[in-house]
Structures are given as structure tokens and as C-alpha cells.
Amino acid sequence: MRSLRIASRLAWRNLRRRPGQAVLLLVTLTIATGTLSAGMWLSGSADGPWDRVWKATNGFHVSLAYYHDRGAPKLQLDRALRRASALGEEPGVVAAGGPWTLLDGHLDVGRESVDLTAEIRKPGRSPVDQPLVTAGRWLGAGGGIVLESGLASALHVGPGDTVTIQGRPFRVRGVAETVSVGRFPLSQPAQVWVTPQTGREMLRAGMTGEGFDLQLRLADPGNASAFAAAHRSIETSTRSSTMFLETWQQRRADSHSDLDILIEALLAAGGFIAVLTVATAAVIVTGRMAAETRRVGTLKAVGVTPRLIVLMLLIEYLGIAALATITGLGIGRLLAPRLAATSLTILGPPEPPLSWPRVGIVAAVAVAVVLLGTIRPAIRGIRHSTLRSLQSSARRPKRPARLARLAARIGLPVTGVLGIRSAWRRPGRLLTNAAGLALGIAMIVVALGLSRSLDLLALRFAEHPDALSGAAVDALYKQVRAIILGTAGLLLALGTINAFIVAAFAARDGARNHAVMRAMGATPRQTAATLIVSQLGACALAVGVGIPLGLGLWQLMAGGDLPRVEVSWTALLALMAAVPVAFAGIVSIPARWLARRPIAPQLVYE
Amino acid sequence: MNEVMVARGLVRRYPADGAPVHAVDGVDMAVEAGETVSVMGPSGCGKSTLLHLLGGLDHPDQGELYVAGRRVDKLSETQWAVLRRRSIGFVFQAFHLVDELTAVENVELPALLLGAPSRDARRKAMELLERLDVNERANHLPDQLSGGERQRVAVARALVNDPLVVLADEPTGNLDSRATGEILALFAGLREDRQTLLVVTHDARVAATADRLLSMRDGAIVAQTRLDARGNSLGALARLVDLGGDR
Numbered sequence: 001m002r003s004l005r006i007a008s009r010l011a012w013r014n015l016r017r018r019p020g021q022a023v024l025l026l027v028t029l030t031i032a033t034g035t036l037s038a039g040m041w042l043s044g045s046a047d048g049p050w051d052r053v054w055k056a057t058n059g060f061h062v063s064l065a066y067y068h069d070r071g072a073p074k075l076q077l078d079r080a081l082r083r084a085s086a087l088g089e090e091p092g093v094v095a096a097g098g099p100w101t102l103l104d105g106h107l108d109v110g111r112e113s114v115d116l117t118a119e120i121r122k123p124g125r126s127p128v129d130q131p132l133v134t135a136g137r138w139l140g141a142g143g144g145i146v147l148e149s150g151l152a153s154a155l156h157v158g159p160g161d162t163v164t165i166q167g168r169p170f171r172v173r174g175v176a177e178t179v180s181v182g183r184f185p186l187s188q189p190a191q192v193w194v195t196p197q198t199g200r201e202m203l204r205a206g207m208t209g210e211g212f213d214l215q216l217r218l219a220d221p222g223n224a225s226a227f228a229a230a231h232r233s234i235e236t237s238t239r240s241s242t243m244f245l246e247t248w249q250q251r252r253a254d255s256h257s258d259l260d261i262l263i264e265a266l267l268a269a270g271g272f273i274a275v276l277t278v279a280t281a282a283v284i285v286t287g288r289m290a291a292e293t294r295r296v297g298t299l300k301a302v303g304v305t306p307r308l309i310v311l312m313l314l315i316e317y318l319g320i321a322a323l324a325t326i327t328g329l330g331i332g333r334l335l336a337p338r339l340a341a342t343s344l345t346i347l348g349p350p351e352p353p354l355s356w357p358r359v360g361i362v363a364a365v366a367v368a369v370v371l372l373g374t375i376r377p378a379i380r381g382i383r384h385s386t387l388r389s390l391q392s393s394a395r396r397p398k399r400p401a402r403l404a405r406l407a408a409r410i411g412l413p414v415t416g417v418l419g420i421r422s423a424w425r426r427p428g429r430l431l432t433n434a435a436g437l438a439l440g441i442a443m444i445v446v447a448l449g450l451s452r453s454l455d456l457l458a459l460r461f462a463e464h465p466d467a468l469s470g471a472a473v474d475a476l477y478k479q480v481r482a483i484i485l486g487t488a489g490l491l492l493a494l495g496t497i498n499a500f501i502v503a504a505f506a507a508r509d510g511a512r513n514h515a516v517m518r519a520m521g522a523t524p525r526q527t528a529a530t531l532i533v534s535q536l537g538a539c540a541l542a543v544g545v546g547i548p549l550g551l552g553l554w555q556l557m558a559g560g561d562l563p564r565v566e567v568s569w570t571a572l573l574a575l576m577a578a579v580p581v582a583f584a585g586i587v588s589i590p591a592r593w594l595a596r597r598p599i600a601p602q603l604v605y606e
Numbered sequence: 607m608n609e610v611m612v613a614r615g616l617v618r619r620y621p622a623d624g625a626p627v628h629a630v631d632g633v634d635m636a637v638e639a640g641e642t643v644s645v646m647g648p649s650g651c652g653k654s655t656l657l658h659l660l661g662g663l664d665h666p667d668q669g670e671l672y673v674a675g676r677r678v679d680k681l682s683e684t685q686w687a688v689l690r691r692r693s694i695g696f697v698f699q700a701f702h703l704v705d706e707l708t709a710v711e712n713v714e715l716p717a718l719l720l721g722a723p724s725r726d727a728r729r730k731a732m733e734l735l736e737r738l739d740v741n742e743r744a745n746h747l748p749d750q751l752s753g754g755e756r757q758r759v760a761v762a763r764a765l766v767n768d769p770l771v772v773l774a775d776e777p778t779g780n781l782d783s784r785a786t787g788e789i790l791a792l793f794a795g796l797r798e799d800r801q802t803l804l805v806v807t808h809d810a811r812v813a814a815t816a817d818r819l820l821s822m823r824d825g826a827i828v829a830q831t832r833l834d835a836r837g838n839s840l841g842a843l844a845r846l847v848d849l850g851g852d853r
Binding site: 414418515516517518520521523524595596599600603 | 658661687688690702703704705706707715763767
């Protein structure tokens with residue numbers, strides 16, 4: 001307990017001594033934990049509203065659907081109906097809704113039309129899957145149709161309005177929602193509920209029978225999968241008809257395709273950002289390494305035990321990790337409902353679920369990142385002799401690089417040659433910096449491909465006759481594009497922070513050498529150029545790795561729903577030119593700061 | 607008289623709690639071509655600050671500074687850099703060799719900065735290293751050299767562009783007695799070669815190699831004497847140190 005108190009006090013003092021670095025580590029960690037949390041909170045946030053509607057409608061546990069081609073023999077339909085009715089009599093079934101006949105036709109929207117299914121229901125309540133009326137009234141005397149709420153929302157119609165089906169007007173009696181069909185427009189065909197009388201009118205107007213559905217409730221909802229598995233023999237699939245079973249769990253999992261895409265995009269983005277944050281943290285921590293090692297040496301010199309030193313470092317970094325986890329979870333919790341609210345499939349206000357395993361994953365990411373920073377200096381400091389730890393200063397330089405010798409031979413200015421030499425002084429930092437930048441560049445390449453692909457997709461939607469669904473899918477892809485571009489932006493921002501930190505540490509490490517060079521007659525501009533050249537190696541490496549990596553990732557993503565396009569060479573060449581220029585601009589800030597510093601204080605005796 | 611370096615009323619103040627500290631307080635001095643001048647005084651008297659001002663590593667708050675007759679106290683950082691590479695060589699107590707560069711590369715650096723072809727710069731650097739007897743260590747990095755070897759490399763670097771003046775700041779401060787002896791011999795050789803040299807030191811043996819000795823206290827030059835013969839030098843030094851102590 002006493003050790004803990006001493007370690008806590010030492011950790012707190014160290015945090016207060018270097019608040020900037022602690023804040024920077026906290027901010028970068030929080031970006032990662034926040035993005036991951038947003039994805040995790042979003043996952044399952046639509047399940048709560050779905051469950052609410054499912055319960056309110058006495059939703060099915062097992063659903064049976066039968067579809068047949070137009071003109072299929074009546075005998076076939078009768079046989080299917082008999083088998084469905086028999087299924088409703090099976091042990092374990094406590095209630096059945098249907099079978100309800102389904103009609104197939106078209107809903108006219110302006111000069112376009114949408115595929116439509118009309119489900120024929122008798123007036124009155126069904127014991128299973130009784131749609132929840134959100135406006136107007138359910139089917140009853142006086143006719144009229146009830147629209148699925150997504151359809152009513154897309155058409156901007158409500159009770160009392162009229163819609164045109166098969167060229168004939170039908171009055172909207174009510175709007176309702178259910179879990180037995182997905183929300184229009186992402187789920188198609190559109191759905192309306194009609195009485196048998198209205199159904200007959202629709203048949204006269206040209207709609208045709210397409211099958212039926214039957215909704216069953218079981219004594220034990222958890223038994224749905226076993227029930228379905230036990231009755232797989234009822235499922236058929238021929239050239240003219242198909243009959244299949246579906247459990248409520250399967251339906252719930254498939255109900256939010258747009259959210260699933262968003263979640264996948266967010267988690268992928270969060271993963272990328274987390275990896276880059278590890279790089280950022282590593283850059284910060286390695287920059288602190290020399291000072292940490294010296295501090296450990298000092299503490300050992302005054303009699304602090306290695307165990308206490310480890311405890312102190314753990315408290316310091318785990319404190320930052322804990323704060324980043326809590327803040328990130330809070331940010332994710334705030335963001336997730338706003339993202340979920342943009343969903344076209346969600347059945348009400350999103351309810352992000354509190355899940356301890358998810359909290360644990362976010363915390364584990366933060367802890368893993370900071371442990372990278374704790375273990376190395378602690379082990380270094382403990383392994384080294386106390387004297388060596390105390391003497392720890394700038395790393396011993398490497399032998400002159402071949403590249404630098406080659407550069408000297410081909411007549412590169414001396415400042416350039418010195419820059420190349422300096423780059424190899426900290427190879428770990430160079431590689432970490434390059435890795436961070438490469439991820440940012442890769443995401444830009446993906447964003448370039450995605451952007452062009454989505455432009456093509458938008459053109460296709462413009463030519464598509466079904467503008468309603470096209471617009472919905474377009475809106476979804478716009479969200480995905482926003483996430484990808486946002487991720488690319490965040491990765492670039494982190495890459496920029498990395499580059500700046502590395503350059504600032506390089507400036508700090510190189511301050512004495514640069515002061516010596518200036519004392520020997522190098523101008524401030526020459527020393528600034530040396531620092532910039534020393535950092536450009538990481539940038540060149542990042543461009544060399546990041547562009548192929550991005551092209552590879554884009555090849556994996558393209559295809560499927562997205563038009564496959566090649567990222568243009570013009571864009572890639574522009575990227576290859578722009579990144580080093582921007583990078584040099586970032587690095588020039590600490591370089592110029594270093595060049596402006598007075599020489600004499602940096603040459604004070606060591 | 608051919609004055610290489612002239613300072614008039616040189617002042618350098620540093621902010622402090624209360625009144626600012628005058629690290630250099632109205633120094634007037636001149637260094638003639640071919641002359642070796644030592645500046646002595648207790649720690650914190652402003653010797654190193656004076657040297658930094660003379661070499662443009664720091665800037666005076668007041669006063670005038672001339673190098674080879676040209677006023678230089680108002681020069682920009684870039685102009686000072688160009689002046690240093692042409693006219694001023696530095697030797698530091700802590701050697702201050704560039705870590706990444708081998709001994710010979712450190713020596714040729716000022717020549718390359720001056721625009722010398724790399725082959726010429728390398729040849730000149732090797733000649734100097736040979737003259738200072740460290741040519742066998744030419745391809746070693748600084749941390750592979752002993753203190754004496756590092757300081758000899760630093761002296762070679764200071765001389766590579768044939769500067770008007772070499773400014774040396776406690777050149778033996780980090781050396782053992784053997785290495786100090788080597789550097790003393792080296793400086794004696796420079797004096798014989800009439801290389802203009804200004805040495806800041808608190809080592810009487812180093813100061814005794816000079817033609818002239820300046821004594822500093824509290825930022826000001828309080829006494830100076832010409833050390834014409836080696837035999838008189840140490841006696842004069844003792845008197846100067848006593849004089850400084852009495853003030």
C-alpha cells in the first residue's frame with residue numbers, strides 16, 4: 001500500500017512535468033477508442049427497437065413463406081397450403097397467423113413504379129404478427145389500405161391520402177410497422193396490407209397471386225432454430241415455386257443491412273486508426289525513452305526498487321489508458337445514436353446496448369497501446385546498470401549509410417548528405433513514422449477509388465427506373481463514403497501529428513549537432529534543410545508502401561455492389577507529388593524553429 | 607597594427623529575478639593577426655559568453671564588434687554563418703563533433719560548407735589529421751575516439767578553412783593531463799605558425815602559451831599583460847590571478 005502511494009505520487013509528478021506529451025497521447029488514444037466505440041455501440045443499437053416492435057406485434061418465432069410463379073397450377077398452391085396448415089398444428093406451436101395470401105403488382109410513383117406486395121388480411125387482430133399502427137387505423141369496415149411505414153415515409157403519404165396501384169387509386173387508411181417485412185426502400189418489394197375485398201379489387205386491376213406467408217409463435221422462442229431445423233423437409237425449391245422457413249433471430253440479424261455496412265466501415269476505420277494510434281503512441285513513447293531511462297536510473301540510484309519503478313510506470317500509462325477508454329466510450333456512446341438515426345431500416349430510436357465485452361475490447365486496445373510504452377523503458381532501465389541508465393543520452397550513431405556515401409559521390413549538397421545520415425540514427429522512429437504515414441496514404445488511395453466508383457454508381461441510379469430505391473442506396477453509399485473520407489482524414493491527421501512529433505523529436509535530438517554545424521558555418525537554412533531531408537526518407541518509404549497497400553485494399557473492396565474502377569494514374573502521380581511537399585511543409589515547422597534557436601545555449605558543456 | 611578582431615563596449619545581459627545579470631559588461635579588446643590571446647578568470651566571470659559573442663554564436667545587447675575591419679555585430683544569422691565558415695574556427699571544451707560523421711568527415715565539413723570540391727576537402731582534412739597525428743583514426747566515429755583525439759580532430763576542423771582566427775573555449779577542460787599536454791603542444795605549434803588564436807581557459811598552463819593574457823572578472827576585463835617570454839609567463843599569470851582575487 002505504501003509502495004502504491006509512493007509510485008502514484010511519482011507517476012503524478014511525472015505527468016505534471018510533461019503534460020503536453022501526456023495530453024497528446026491521451027488525444028490520439030481517445031480518437032482510436034472513440035472510433036472503435038462508435039462502431040461497437042452502433043452494433044446492436046437497432047436490436048432494441050426491433051425487439052420492441054416484435055413484442056408489440058406479437059411477432060413470429062418462425063415464419064414460413066411460399067412464392068410461386070404467375071400461372072402456377074392451383075393444385076401446387078393447395079398442396080403448399082395444406083402443408084403450411086399442418087405445420088401450424090405441430091407440437092410447440094402456440095399460435096399461428098395466416099396463411100395470408102400475397103398479391104404481386106406495381107405501385108405508381110409519378111411516372112415511375114415500384115414493385116409491390118399486398119398482403120390480404122381479414123379485418124380484426126391477428127394473434128401473431130399484428131402490425132403496429134403508427135398513424136390512422138388498421139384494416140376494417142370502409143375499405144382502404146394500410147402502408148408499411150417505410151413506404152409511407154418514402155412516398156410522404158399518410159392516412160386520408162391516395163396512392164395509385166396498378167393505375168387505380170386506393171385510399172390510405174393507416175400506416176403500420178412490423179418485423180415480418182423489412183422497411184422500404186432498402187427492403188423490396190414495397191408492402192401494403194389490404195382486406196379480402198380490396199384484394200379482389202386489386203386482382204381485377206391486374207395484380208396476381210404470388211404465394212402466402214404463415215407466422216408461428218412457439219411456446220419457447222429460444223427453440224425457434226431447433227423447430228426450423230426439425231421441419232426443414234417442408235422447404236422446397238422448384239423452377240416455379242419456393243417455400244422456406246426463417247426464424248426470428250435470422251430475420252433480426254438481416255434487418256439492418258445499411259447499419260451493418262456502416263458498422264463494418266466504422267470498425268475497419270477504427271481498426272486502422274487504432275493501428276496508427278499505436279504508431280503515434282510509439283513515436284511519443286520512443287521520444288521519451290531516453291529521458292525515461294535516465295529517470296529510472298535516477299530512481300534506482302536513490303534506492304527505489306525495480307518493482308516500484310514498474311508500478312510507477314504502469315500507474316502513469318494505465319491512468320492515461322483508463323481516461324482514454326472512458327472518454328472514447330463516452331464519445332462513441334454520443335456518436336452511435338446519431339449515426340444509427342440515419343438508418344433507413346431502424347424501427348424507432350436507436351438503443352445502443354451496454355456490453356461489458358465491448359467495453360473490455362476498447363479498454364484492451366488502449367491498454368495494449370500504452371503497455372508498448374511502459375514495458376520497454378522499464379525493462380531497459382531495470383536491466384541497465386544504474387550508472388549506464390544515468391548516462392543514457394542520444395543513441396550511439398550508426399555507421400555512415402551507404403546511401404549517404406552514394407549521395408556524397410553524386411554531388412548532393414553536404415546538408416542533404418548529413419540529412420540522410422541523420423535519418424539512420426533512429427531507424428525505429430523512421431519506420432514507425434513511415435508506417436503511420438503509409439496507412440494514411442493507403443486510405444487516400446482507397447478514398448480515391450471509392451469516390452470514383454460511387455460517382456459511377458450515382459450515374460447508374462440516375463438511369464435506373466426505380467429512383468426511390470436508387471436514392472436510398474445512394475444515400476447509404478454516401479454515408480459509407482463519408483466514413484471512408486473521414487477515416488482518411490483522421491488517418492492523415494494522425495499521420496501529420498506523427499510526422500510533426502518525429503520531426504520535433506529529431507529537432508530536439510539534433511539540436512546540438514545543428515548548433516555545431518552552424519558554429520562551423522552552416523546557415524540556418526542549411527540546417528533546416530538537413531532536418532527536412534532526414535525526415536523525407538520516412539515519407540518516401542510511406543509513399544512507396546502506402547500506394548500499393550491502398551491499391552491492394554481497394555481491389556479487395558471493389559466489386560460486389562460497387563462498380564470496379566481503377567484508381568487513375570494521374571491521381572496517384574498527384575498523390576506521390578503532393579505527399580512529400582505537404583510532409584516537407586509539416587517538418588519545416590520544427591526545422592525552422594530549430595534553425596531560429598540561438599546557438600550558444602545548445603553548446604553548453606554536457 | 608593589423609587587428610583581426612575588435613570589440614568596443616560589448617555588453618551581454620541575461621534576464622534574472624530582479625536586475626538583469628551582466629554576463630559581459632562593457633568589454634573593449636582587440637586581437638592582432640598572428641597573436642595568441644588567453645582569457646582567464648573564475649567560473650561564471652563571462653569568459654565563454656565573450657567568446658560566443660566574438661564568434662557570433664550569441665548577440666550583444668550593446669557595443670560594436672569588428673572582424674577584419676568589418677562591423678559584424680548587426681549581421682543576420684545567415685551572414686554570421688558565412689563569416690564563420692570563411693574566417694572563424696571554433697574549438698570547444700566538449701569537442702562538439704557531429705556524432706554521425708567520422709573524424710575526417712567532421713574535419714572536411716566546414717570546407718564542404720564553403721563550397722570546396724569534395725576531393726579537395728578530403729585531401730585537406732587528411733593533411734590536417736596527419737599534421738595533428740590522428741590520421742589513423744580518420745574513419746572512426748567520435749565516440750570511438752579518446753578525449754585527446756577528439757579535441758585534435760576539433761582543432762583540425764577549426765583550421766581546415768585557414769581561418770583568420772581560431773576561438774577556443776576551455777580546450778583542455780575535458781581532458782586528462784596527458785591529453786592536455788598534447789593540446790598544449792598543439793597550441794604552441796599554432797602560435798609558432800602565427801595562427802591567430804583566442805583561448806578562453808582557467809588552466810594556467812594553457813594561458814601561458816599565449817602572447818597576451820586578459821583577466822576577466824564579473825563580465826569585465828580587469829587586467830591584461832603581454833607574456834613575451836615563456837619563462838615570465840607563469841609569474842605574470844600568478845600576479846594576474848592574485849590581482850583578480852583581490853578585486
